[in-house]
Amino acid sequence: MAISFTINGARRSFNGDEEMPLLWHLREEAGLKGTKFGCGIGQCGACTVHLDGDAVRSCSVPMSSLDGASITTIEGLAEGDDLHPVQEAWIEEDVPQCGYCQAGQIMATVAFLKDTPNPTDDDINNGITNLCRCGTYYRIRKAIKRAAENMQTA
Amino acid sequence: MTNLSRRTFIKSGAGLASFAILVSANPRLARSNDTGHITDIGPCLRFSDDGSTVLCVPTPDMGQGIMTAAAQVIAEEMDIDLNAVSVEFMPFIGIIDDEGIARDKDLTQGAGGSHSMMDLWPALRKTAAYSRALLVEAAAQKWGIDASKLSTLDGHVIDAGGRKLAYKDLVATVDINLDQSAVTPKPIKDYKVIGKDARNVAALDIVTGKPVFSLDVDVPGTLHAVIRRCPHLIGKVKSYNEDEVASMEGVKAVVKMDQVLEEDGWRTIADGVAIIADTYWHARQAADALTIEWDGSAATEDDTNIILDKCEALTKTEKLKEVARNGNPEEAFNAAAKVIDVTYTHPSWAHACIEPHNCTAHVNGNSAEVWVGHQNTTRIANIVKRFADVDAANVNTHMYRMGTGFGRKYVQDFVAEAVMLSKKMQAPVKVTWSREDEIEQDYPNHMGAYRVKAAIDKDDNLSGWHIKTALDTGRDWVAKDFPTTAVANSLGEVVSVPNNISHGAWRGPSHNTGAWVVQSALSEAAYAAGKDPYDFLIALYGKSGTIQTPDWPNMDVNYDRHVALLEKVALASEYGKEMPDGWGQGIAVHHTFVSACAHVVDLEMIGDNDYRVHKVTSAIDCGLAVNPLGIRAQVESGIMDGLCAAKYGKLVFEAGVPITNNFDTYQKMRIDEAPPIVNIHIMDFGDTEPRGTGEVSLPPIIPALTNAIFAASGKRIRSLPISESLETA
Structure with missing residues (x-):
């Protein structure tokens, strides 16, 4: 039986290998390349997407678990040309170096700020666990705070 | 220094107004190519079909920011507003020497040793300054006045009376012969872009998830390869269950990969078994189902x-x-x-490069196309020549951002594997490494x-x-x-x-x-x-x-x-x-x-x-x-x-x-x-x-x-x- 879910608001159904991780459906079947493959074991967070609003590591989410799910990827974050405040903050703080992990960092941050709209440094330390090999953490921290501020005054 | 053996504006077909300055006698630049716009791409500047301007930077970017900094140098010397253009990587623009080896000419196309900007600095400024001078001369001829009376600002040539001509409207109009040695780059005191903060020019693409890495490339008809490589530092395949995996869903071929070592013992290709399948997931599944007996006896002392x-x-x-x-x-x-x-x-x-190594290659007779993030553009042609016996001059390389490099992405292996497998399969092949591969097969x-x-x-x-x-x-x-x-x-x-x-x-x-x-x-x-x-x-x-x-x-x-x-x-x-x-x-x-x-x-x-x-x-x-x-x-x-x-x-x-x-x-x-x-x-x-x-x-x-x-x-x-x-x- 087909598994039905939505990705960025569009309905999709899936009939293939139910053990396949969501990551590969997004990248290879849905044509959404913004979600990245980094480690395959849920460690690095480059593949972070939202599943019913929560940040999950899509390399470790099997297709079998997705019936009725609502999935948002980095491609679904902006509204038309209007970037999400977190995306804006990432540009304003000039966070990306190579850029590979940043979609995952942004998705993790968007979910984090929903639960923790006014985060302390400790909140950030505990709530953001994605890996960045360029070491952009200093600017990520600033961007998270800037986004939080912008979202509160918006 | 720069050998401008040919210089002209080239008018391309299909309404693609493009501006080219040839920095060398490289035949590739003059050769028509049906897979890209090689003849249409000048070293620094390109106008796309929609009239937008694209700055082209010579050197690969692994996060070190040369794409942005090199674009600043071009923008400075050409008087272009960085915010009004997009930026991409140049294809290979060097020369093929008498032995058929691809080499850098004036503009270096490799990143390493922290010297991309040092290498680029003289030639890139000169090339960009010369490009600007040609545009000014074109406007001067069009208006019938002396070039010395004209200046440039934000992608336009302007005269004292306020007339403006956009760079894109100046291409393809005249044939100009301008002495390159008469053109000098700007003095430091006139800099408006160099020395000022510029954000990563790829930031918008990155934060919106655009496919800017080679792992994101989808070439139509591509077969996917997942390779099980020998985990021993030096080792070989003894046996494997080919028949079992060959019949798995989507599997097109099971290919034995033969170890290639350099004279000093350096490993270039690991011994292993490649699964070629219709999708990545099918290839991955079959590779995981491989049972391989390895002979690792040559390196057991390495502890x-x-x-x-x-x-x-x-x-x-x-x-x-x-x-x-x-x-x-x-x-x-x-x-x-x-x-x-x-x-x-x-x-x-x-190294633990965050983007696992990958490459898509399409070897087609004596020509090849490669899509890859690699630290050296010039080296790609030579890897293809070595591992697929294709003339370096016939290699069309598409360079992508690298998800970090740190020195690791200068190596040949992941490109060589894709090239060899594409030649074997006579189809485009994408090789995708796992994280385990990336660390086990590290240098x-x-x-x-x-x-x-x-x-x-x-x-x-x-x-x-x-x-x-x-x-x-x-x-x-x-x-x-x-x-x-x-x-x-x-x-x-x-x-x-x-x-x-x-x-x-x-x-x-x-x-x-x-x-x-x-x-x-x-x-x-x-x-x-x-x-x-x-x-x-x-x-x-x-x-x-x-x-x-x-x-x-x-x-x-x-x-x-x-x-x-x-x-x-x-x-x-x-x-x-x-x-x-x-x-x-x-x-x-x-x-x-x-x-x-x-x-x-x-x-x-x-x-x-x-x-x-x-x-x-x-x-x-x-x-x-x-x-x-x-x-x-x-x-x-x-x-x-x-x-x-x-x-x-x-x-x-x-x-x-x-x-x-x-x-x-x-x-x-x-x-x-x-x-x-x-x-x-x-x-x-x-x-x-x-x-x-x-x-x-x-x-x-x-x-x-x-x-x-x-x-x-x-x-x-x-x-x-x-x-x-x-x-x-």
């Missing part, structure tokens, strides 16, 4: 602990190979009031032991320096460099301890750990002399002298720059201030290639066996600063990379097999361990040319860290990683 023990033992032997000597070190040690004798060791580090940093003896004379000065290095590479730089060169009586000795590890360049090769050894030992010597390490370093670098680099004969690093860097970070960090118990500051300085950087680390011990870095204060000398915002990003990056490698970096080999192969066993730092405050000062010593940046901040951060741990806890870190050695230090 991290055995190698390190052997290295350390060798530093205790009487005499190694002497590579440097000054004055009379024996006498200096005999006459010394105090001698310190300390040994440092460190294991190998993996890691060296490991080894360093024994340092320092003599302190009766006046508490450093009077002798004796360093013995035993490393698992042939590198002898640490024994020969500062302070061996600076101390009146010094001796450098080396021995190499060969093994089956294929080593590679890891951000700041040799410097990355050499600076830790030297700056730690100098700190130990300072305390032995009863001096603060800062005062000790100022005294040592205060003697006049230079660091000379043969590759860059005109770019010596004078010691007075080290002094200025140290003074800057000491002042800015309030070095020496009172701190609570369990807190400490550490200072270090180091030159990497022809640049230099100093740091002060402020940290707090967390119990006996952990610590947090609260602040890093840095000063960098990277010559003329093209993009200060990007330079600060690179300094921040090197700090993080160094802090992380020092604390956790340990690629463990057991019986010839790397057993730490993903982020669960090969640990990397997250935001909770990143310093929340990083204050960076970019020094201006009046250079009129850039030096390097990407690797420069990493080497000195490790000794600044371990010196701070000593100041805070009295524990001297003499072996890495710190996470393992702090407890027993």
Whole structure:
């Protein structure tokens, strides 16, 4: 039986290998390349997407678990040309170096700020666990705070 | 320098107004090509179908920011608003030599050694300035007035009366012969873009998830390859269950991959088995279902602990190979009031490039197309020539951003695999590595032991320096460099301890750990002399002298720059201030290639066996600063990379097999361990040319860290990683 879910608001159904991780459906079947493959074991967070609003590591989410799910990827974050405040903050703080992990960092941050709209440094330390090999953490921290501020005054 | 054997505006077909300046007689540039716009792409500027302007930069970007900085140089010399253009990578624009080898011509197309900007600086400015001059001349002819009466602004040629012509409307109009030597780049005083902060030009694409990496490439008809490579450092396939996996869903072929070793034993292709399938997931599934019996008997002695023990033992032997000597070190040690004798060791580090290696290749008879993120554009054509027997001139390479590189993405292997498999399958083939592949098949940093003896004379000065290095590479730089060169009586000795590890360049090769050894030992010597390490370093670098680099004969690093860097970070960090118990500051300085950087680390011990870095204060000398915002990003990056490698970096080999192969066993730092405050000062010593940046901040951060741990806890870190050695230090 087909598994039905939505990705960025569009309905999709899936009939293939139910053990396949969501990551590969997004990248290879849905044509959404913004979600990245980094480690395959849920460690690095480059593949972070939202599943019913929560940040999950899509390399470790099997297709079998997705019936009725609502999935948002980095491609679904902006509204038309209007970037999400977190995306804006990432540009304003000039966070990306190579850029590979940043979609995952942004998705993790968007979910984090929903639960923790006014985060302390400790909140950030505990709530953001994605890996960045360029070491952009200093600017990520600033961007998270800037986004939080912008979202509160918006 | 630039050989402009042909120069003209070229009008292309299909309404694509393009502007080309040919920087060489390379036949590829003049040849029509049905798969790209090779004839239409000038080195620096291209107009797309929709009339938008595209700046083209020559050098690959792995996060070091050359795409942005090179675009700034072009924008400066051509008077283009960076915000009004997009930026992409140039295809290969070099030459094919008489032996059929692709080579760089004027514009370098490789990234490494922190010298992309140094390499590009003269030729790129000249090329861009010449491009601007041609556009001005075109407008002058169109208006029938003298070019000297015209100027340029934001992508337009303008005259005194206010008339404007957009660059894109000036192409394809006239044939111009303009003497290239009559054109000179702008003087520094006129810069409006160079020297100003510019954000990453790819940022919008990155934060919206655009497919800017080669892993994102989808070439129609592509077959997917997943390769099971021999996990042994040197080893071969004995047997595998081909029949079982060949019938699995989507599998097109099961291909034996044959090991390719270079003459020195360096591994270029690992022995293994490739699954070729219709989708990545099918290939992955079948590869996981492979049962392979390996023969790893050739490398069972390669074991991290055995190698390190052997290295350390060798530093205790009487005499190694002497590579440097000054004055009379024996006498200096005999006459010394105090001698310190300390040994440092460190294991190998993996690159752990965040984007696992991948490449898509389509070999079609005697031509080929390659889609890849790689540190050297020019090298791709030569890899295809070697592994698929295609003329280098017939290789069309599409360069993508790299999800980091650190030196690893300069290697041939992942490109060669895709090329060989595409030739075999006669179809486009995409090879995707797993994280485990990326770490197991790495070309890691060296490991080894360093024994340092320092003599302190009766006046508490450093009077002798004796360093013995035993490393698992042939590198002898640490024994020969500062302070061996600076101390009146010094001796450098080396021995190499060969093994089956294929080593590679890891951000700041040799410097990355050499600076830790030297700056730690100098700190130990300072305390032995009863001096603060800062005062000790100022005294040592205060003697006049230079660091000379043969590759860059005109770019010596004078010691007075080290002094200025140290003074800057000491002042800015309030070095020496009172701190609570369990807190400490550490200072270090180091030159990497022809640049230099100093740091002060402020940290707090967390119990006996952990610590947090609260602040890093840095000063960098990277010559003329093209993009200060990007330079600060690179300094921040090197700090993080160094802090992380020092604390956790340990690629463990057991019986010839790397057993730490993903982020669960090969640990990397997250935001909770990143310093929340990083204050960076970019020094201006009046250079009129850039030096390097990407690797420069990493080497000195490790000794600044371990010196701070000593100041805070009295524990001297003499072996890495710190996470393992702090407890027993």
